[in-house]
Amino acid sequence: xxxxxxxxxxxxxxxxxxxxxxxxxxxxxxxxxxxxxxxxxxxxxxxxxxxxxxxxxxxxxxxxxxxxxxxxxxxxxxxxxxxxxxxxxxxxxxxxxxxxxxxxxxxxxxxxxxxxxxxxxxxxxxxxxxxxxxxxxxxxxxxxxxxxxxxxxxxxxxxxxxxxxxxxxxxxxxxxxxxxxxxxxxxxxxxxxxxxxxxxxxxxxxxxxxxxxxxxxxxxxxxxxxxxxxxxxxxxxxxxxxxxxxxxxxxxxxxxxxxxxxxxxxxxxxxxxxxxxxxxxxxxxxxxxxxxxxxxxxxxxxxxxxxxxxxxxxxxxxxxxxxx
Numbered sequence: 001x002x003x004x005x006x007x008x009x010x011x012x013x014x015x016x017x018x019x020x021x022x023x024x025x026x027x028x029x030x031x032x033x034x035x036x037x038x039x040x041x042x043x044x045x046x047x048x049x050x051x052x053x054x055x056x057x058x059x060x061x062x063x064x065x066x067x068x069x070x071x072x073x074x075x076x077x078x079x080x081x082x083x084x085x086x087x088x089x090x091x092x093x094x095x096x097x098x099x100x101x102x103x104x105x106x107x108x109x110x111x112x113x114x115x116x117x118x119x120x121x122x123x124x125x126x127x128x129x130x131x132x133x134x135x136x137x138x139x140x141x142x143x144x145x146x147x148x149x150x151x152x153x154x155x156x157x158x159x160x161x162x163x164x165x166x167x168x169x170x171x172x173x174x175x176x177x178x179x180x181x182x183x184x185x186x187x188x189x190x191x192x193x194x195x196x197x198x199x200x201x202x203x204x205x206x207x208x209x210x211x212x213x214x215x216x217x218x219x220x221x222x223x224x225x226x227x228x229x230x231x232x233x234x235x236x237x238x239x240x241x242x243x244x245x246x247x248x249x250x251x252x253x254x255x256x257x258x259x260x261x262x263x264x265x266x267x268x269x270x271x272x273x274x275x276x277x278x279x280x281x282x283x284x285x286x287x288x289x290x291x292x293x294x295x296x297x298x299x300x301x302x303x304x305x306x307x308x309x310x311x312x313x314x315x316x317x318x319x320x321x322x323x324x
Contacts, residue, residue, distance in 0.1 A: 003084035005033040005100055006167065008077030009091050010070050012040040015049055017092040017209070022053050022060070025089060030100035035060045036077045037091075041067030046091075071175035071183045074160070078171050086170040088160045089206070096205040103164040103205075112139035112199035114191065115164040119157070120204040123211045130155030131202040139197040143239075143246060146192050150249040155202075158185035162206045165191055181224055182231025189235045222268050225261035232257055245293035252294055252302070255284040259305050266309070274309075282306060 007025055011018060025035055037054070039047045039062060047064060054060040063076055078086065087103070089095060099117065107115035118131030132154050134140055149156045161184075173190035175183050192198070236250035258281035265274035285302055288294045 002030065002032050002104070004082070005030070005085045005087060005104070005164070006077075006081035006083035007033055007035045007087055007089060007100075008038065008074060008081065009035065009089050010038045010040055010073035010077065011046050011050060011091045012042045012067070012070070012073070013044050013046060014091040015042075015044040015046045018046055018049055019053065021089060021091050021094050024094040024097075025099075026057055026059070027097050028095075028100045029097050030104055033059060033100060034081075034083060036063065036080055037061070038063045038065065038073040038077045040065060040069070040073040069177055069180055071177040071179065074175045074187075075177070078174075081167055081171070084167055085164050086167050087164045090161060090208075092209050093161065094207045096207075099205040100164070102201060102203060106199045106201055107164060110137075110139040110199040112197050113142070113166070113169070113195035114198050116156075116198060116200040117162050117205040118155075118200075118202040119162055119206040119208045122207060122209045129202075129204050131204070133202045134200040139199045142192045142195045142198050143242070143244070145198050145200065146189070147245055147249060150246070150253065154200075156200075157208070158188050159208075160184035160187055161208070163188065163191075165195075169194055176234075179227060179231050181227045182235075186231050186235055189238055193238050220264060222261065222264045222270060222273065225257070225264045229254070229257045229261050248288050248291045248293040251284045251287045252298060255281050255288070255302050256305075258284060259302075259309055262309050278306070278309060281309075 009021065009025075014021075022035070022037070035057075037050045037060060039050045041064075050062045050064075054062045061080070063080060065073070065076060074088065085104070087100065103115040103117055106112070118129070121128045121130060134145060134148070134154060145154075148154050149158060169191060172194065173187055175187050179186065232250070232254055236247070236254060239246045239250060258277050262274045262277035262281060265271075265277060285306060289299065
């Protein structure tokens with residue numbers, strides 16, 4: 001007997017995309033699921049569309065709530081979930097029919113704690129398939145998987161979608177309602193810390209729309225940059241006491257994000273915050289300058305960016321171009 005899966009979809013101002021998302025989930029070859037649509041006080045017709053779709057299929061449950069952001073919507077979905085497993089989708093994306101079946105079957109075959117899949121990234125007319133296979137025949141330690149993901153070896157996004165997680169584990173890690181950016185990566189890092197191992201297939205079973213008009217995740221601002229930095233600081237804190245390369249990789253990423261935030265502060269004319277962020281970047285870099293886990297190439301790149309935070313990125317691209 002197959003286990004019941006709860007699919008949680010937060011819905012906000014995606015009326016034009018929602019039906020495609022929902023119908024792709026209703027078309028799953030794995031049929032024992034409930035689909036929880038959490039309508040987060042959307043000002044468009046998304047709420048009415050949720051109700052109309054629920055009228056067509058008894059597996060759909062709709063939660064209407066006042067607007068509180070995507071984290072509160074996902075937390076509400078987790079609280080309501082009745083399945084043995086949980087997975088997520090965003091309401092402007094869609095899935096392949098075997099999205100659930102493949103992740104469930106791979107988990108059963110490998111005995112892994114959680115199961116993940118690859119994705120196709122859509123930017124206008126262009127589609128890319130960035131994910132790479134991870135020992136597809138067996139489970140791998142969750143920390144090894146996270147390490148490879150942080151180092152960019154797998155093409156994996158640290159996103160909430162594309163994972164099948166036991167409900168008890170999924171519910172033990174709450175989404176932070178104060179973090180509108182990076183909250184999904186923080187949740188996944190929390191789940192990975194508690195999971196002994198993972199299985200992953202690079203098959204692009206999830207379709208991620210990276211450049212939807214109106215998507216706030218693509219807007220650049222100093223506020224957004226600093227919130228993303230906060231999320232990564234909290235991810236790093238989860239693994240700060242661990243041995244091995246994980247802390248070093250997080251500090252490398254924090255150096256990069258601090259530098260990017262400093263560049264954004266400069267673009268917005270906020271020199272005081274720019275200097276504050278550069279000091280922070282130097283502090284993170286100091287932690288990895290002597291680390292054997294960070295490549296000489298990364299150290300060179302970061303030293304260059306720290307020396308010339310504004311002109312550095314273009315200079316680094318020139319140096320890379322000169323070597324190829």
